[in-house]
Amino acid sequence: MTTTEWLRTLVPLVADLPQDIPEAERYRRLLHTLRTLFPCDAVALLRLDGDALVPLAIDGLSRDTLGRRFKVAEHPRFATLLAAGQPMRFEAHSPLPDPYDGLVEGLRGELDVHDCMGCALSFEGQVCGLLTLDSLQRGSFTDAHLTVLQAFGSLASATVGAALRINRLAALARHEHQRAESYRRAAGRPQRELLGHSPAFKQLMREIDLVGPSELTVLITGETGVGKELVAQALHARSPRADQPLVSLNCAALPDTLVESELFGHVRGAFTGAVSERQGKFELADGGTLFLDEVGELPLAAQAKLLRVLQSGQLQRLGSDREHRVDVRLIVATNRDLAAEVRAGRLRADIYHRLSVYPLPVPPLRERGRDVLQLSGFFLEENRSRLGLGHLRLDADAQGALLAYDWPGNVRELEHLIGRSVLKALGRHGERPRMLTLTAADLGLGTAPALAPEEVAAPVAATPSPAPLPTLGGRRLREAVEQAEHQWVGEALARHGHNWAAAARELGLDRANLIRLAKRLGLYESRRERRVPR
Incomplete structure (x- = not known):
């Protein structure tokens, strides 16, 4: 030239x-x-x-x-x-x-x-x-x-x-990412960030860039595993509160009796086991951001107190009359239809309108096209570094299988799949290869998960067949659904002798969520109520 x-x-x-x-x-x-x-x-x-x-x-x-x-x-x-x-x-x-x-x-x-x-x-x-x-x-x-x-x-x-x-x-976002990364490294936590180039992902990032610097309450919606917590972290990083704490709480992981204490704190003697005074998540997040995951699981009593904090910025610790003022930006997430929860009476309408000031839907992985390959590369590099491998790659068939799959579990499912597939591929080699290649067979996306041996050996009659669903019969859909729920929950409890943990596993629910549902259906009995009188 x-x-x-x-x-x-x-x-x-x-x-x-x-x-x-x-x-x-x-x-x-x-x-x-x-x-x-x-x-x-x-x-x-x-x-x-x-x-x-x-x-x-x-x-x-x-x-x-x-x-x-x-x-x-x-x-x-x-x-x-x-x-x-x-x-x-x-x-x-x-x-x-x-x-x-x-x-x-x-x-x-x-x-x-x-x-x-x-x-x-x-x-x-x-x-x-x-x-x-x-x-x-x-x-x-x-x-x-x-x-x-x-x-x-x-x-x-x-x-x-x-x-x-x-x-x-973009320069500001990179700066905030570097600072957050230093905190992650100090805490020994692995790097996590939002990745993608698809139109759906770019639209999500535009929304984050738009609402992040504001003080609006954001309602993040999306299926399980799409990365709602990462979106909350990105919103916080783009806000003027980025140098203040981001405090997170999973509302579904707590029994009703502890939700208010976790959110608003308590004083000594407020309840059995409260041996000292304790700040709640709102006070810990003062000046920063509070992220409430699975906010649709909040009990009604806690919703009323949450509404007061959102309206006035004031709260009372459990067992105390003293007022505490907080300045918190709230970000919430759910995989439920909160409008339907309001219609079902499980969520207050006023709290719903306070939480959904700026709805932000997160697209499922199946709508993000070739982003699945970029995310796969991230998880491959994590596994390569963690397992001490030289090189780790996907062959063409494996890439095609990833692109063709529907991803009901979204990014979380992809992360677990890559980790599992790397171990399976490694098991095919007697000695560690210099370069490990994942094939479509290693991914196993076309096969159903194997049953445990005890499940294979169990006779068909061991688990009673569920009764057919009741028809509407002129009733409203909500009434029919509640009757079906009453039937399923009641039968599961009877089969397991009112062992709540075992019934929850059968129904695919968290134990606290099952108890909450049983209370609403009128099926909950405490041990004292079930005790036979002498």
Whole structure:
């Protein structure tokens, strides 16, 4: 390529620098130009985020690469490039493992002898990322290419810098993420963040960016496992309260007798076992954000007190007459239809309107298209690091199986599936392979879960067949549903001798939720009520 052709190729990138271009498009143009200038099969632009490199854009690599987080300490090639201070080329027979082994598109098996070079990118005097180039053809890169990469690296740094300056909201989100990540590392908790590129996911992120900086109460809705808690964390990170605490409470995990104490606190002697004074979640979240998960499970008594806090910011600890004032931004989540709960009398209408100021639906995984591959990459990298594996990848059939599956359990189901499949694939090898490839058979998405041996051996007559559902018979749907619930719960309790835990397991409910349902249906009897008089 002549100097004139080279300059003609770079001019559009220079012209793009002051333009307000979407970040993804800016990076796409950068990599397209890079592949025009250099004889390479795969290129990647990575941002340095703490101790890990995060892919911003890729060309020629498997799409699940975007979901991976490459810890610099675990990838010596990346560490060498970051420390070099100038572009460098690795020898074809370099003993350093390649982070992209198994990720180059169109290549089956291990990444054999090949050419690789890259350079560190800087912003405001600090290293901010990497640009990497890989060619499957040995001898593709020369010293002349290194000289060109030196100039191109400066332009790439300017491109990244322009994106950082123009997209101020994205810069703020990254800053908040880095701070939250430092807290997670200090607590020893694994990294978790929202990932995706699908239209449904982008719409969710636009909603988060819009309502996050406000003080509005947000009602996060969605199926089980879609990541409602991560959405709550993202809302908090974008709010002016981001440097204040985010306190979480799962309302479904508490019995009715402890809900008020957990929310509002208690004083010594308020109830049996209250041996000292204790702050509730509202006071702990004062100045910050309180996230109530499964808010539809709150008992009516607690709903009334919650309404008072939302209206006036005042609360009383259980057993105390003293008023406490709090300043809390509330975010709630549920997988229930709260409007239907209001109609059924299980949720107060006034509390419903207070909680649903800004409804924010989270799309299920089956509506997010190829996001499943990006999320799979994230979970693969987690498992690779945790199990001490060299390389972990999905073959083409496995990727197709992930895309075709319906995901009733959403992202949580995907996380568990990847962890389970990695262990199954590892079990197929006598010794740990250098690169472990997951197949569609390892995922097992087309097979039903196996029954336990005792379930297989149990005679069919051991479990009575449920009675047929009652017909409406002129009644309202709610009345028919309540009669069916009464029948099912009553029969389950009778079969298990009023053992609430065993009945709850059969019905697929939490024990506290079953007791709450039984009370509403008039089936609850305390031990004292069931005691036979002498």
